[in-house]
Amino acid sequence: xxxxxxxxxxxxxQEGDSAVIKCxxxxxxxxxxxxxxxxxxxxxxxxIDIRSNVGEKKDQRIAVTLNKTAKHFSLHITETQPEDSxxxxxxxxxxxxxxxxxxxxxxxxxxxxxx
Amino acid sequence: xxxxxxxxxxxVTQMGQEVILRCVPISNHLYFYWYRQILGQKVEFxxxxxNNEISEKSEIFDDQFSVERPDGSNFxxxxxxxxxEDSAMYFCASRGVxxxxxxxxxxxxxxxx
Numbered sequence: 001x002x003x004x005x006x007x008x009x010x011x012x013x014q015e016g017d018s019a020v021i022k023c024x025x026x027x028x029x030x031x032x033x034x035x036x037x038x039x040x041x042x043x044x045x046x047x048i049d050i051r052s053n054v055g056e057k058k059d060q061r062i063a064v065t066l067n068k069t070a071k072h073f074s075l076h077i078t079e080t081q082p083e084d085s086x087x088x089x090x091x092x093x094x095x096x097x098x099x100x101x102x103x104x105x106x107x108x109x110x111x112x113x114x115x
Numbered sequence: 116x117x118x119x120x121x122x123x124x125x126x127v128t129q130m131g132q133e134v135i136l137r138c139v140p141i142s143n144h145l146y147f148y149w150y151r152q153i154l155g156q157k158v159e160f161x162x163x164x165x166n167n168e169i170s171e172k173s174e175i176f177d178d179q180f181s182v183e184r185p186d187g188s189n190f191x192x193x194x195x196x197x198x199x200e201d202s203a204m205y206f207c208a209s210r211g212v213x214x215x216x217x218x219x220x221x222x223x224x225x226x227x228x
Contacts, residue, residue, distance in 0.1 A: 032215050043119075043206055043219035044158065089158060093215060101215045102148065102171060105158040 002027040002094045006106025013080050014114055021109045023090035024072040032093040032101065033066060033073050037086045038108075044089060048075070080113045087111070117141040121207050121220035128197055129228055136192045136223045138207030147190045148208040148217060149182065151175070158206065164190065197227045 003026040013019050025033075031052040036044035050057045050064045050073065057064050061080075066073040077084055087110050091103040120139045128134050140147055149161040162172045164182055172180075181193045190209075194201055204224050208217040 034216070036219070041221070043121075043221045045219070046216060049216065091158075101146075101210075101217075102160045102163050103150075103158075103217060104160065105150075107157050 002030055002092055002104040004090060004092050004104050004106040006090050006109060008109060009107065010110045010112070012112045012114065015080060015082060017080055019075075019077045019080050019084070019111055019113075021075045021088055021090070021111075022072060023074070023092075023106050024070075025092040025104075026071065027092070027094050028068075028071060029095040030092040030104075031095040033064070034091050034093075034103070035062075035064060035075050036089045036091065036105075038089065039086045047088075077111075080111075082113050082115055085111055085113045117218075119207055119209055119218050119220035121205075121223050123223060124221065125224045125226070127226045127228065130199060131196050134194050134197055134225065136194075136205050136207075136225070138190045138192075138209075138220055139188055140190055140207065140209030141211070141218055142188075144209035144211050144218075146210045146212075147182075147184070148210075149192045150206045150208065150219075151203040152206065152222075153203045161192075161205075194225075197225075199227050201225060202227045 006023045034049035037047045038044045063076040087108045090106040093101045122137045147164040152158045162176045163170045179195045204222045206222045207220045210217045
């Protein structure tokens, strides 16, 4: 089955710097890759996603890149702000999952943005 | 903005007791999921549900677990006889027909003593 690895587990940056979180997946049939942000006491919130027919997607300060050949995808946050501090999860959705696109999550990255 | 709501936010139970975790998915969504997150670990898929039946379940989802959509709006997860290792945060998610975007609730923290 699909397995998703995520690095780093913790990331500390200064406000205004960029942050990059990387994930690799094992199932080449996976075709949907969302990123979720989880704040303390809340459920995961989708921040951006990318599908396998696209190499890059951007939404204001957030961008995601996908390399299907290497089976890895990355989250890029520019001009980080203290409110970006949270745990970020990548996920992959196996294309032929009988579970109607269940998500397989990475272990999460705790991002701390220091003023 | 529509959201997935889960109740209770925290459930404390004794080992061996039955618990029911409740979820109200987004109203026009047709696909429903339960995930769990043991403290400090990955969010793990438990089960997906569509058209009033389970479409896939993980190896975690054994005979002690069941799901139900009793009234067309609620989606429940029942654990028949809880074990210490069932202590975790349980998330419900739902998605619509067109986009493969799962929306998560805030979770129920289950503490088994």
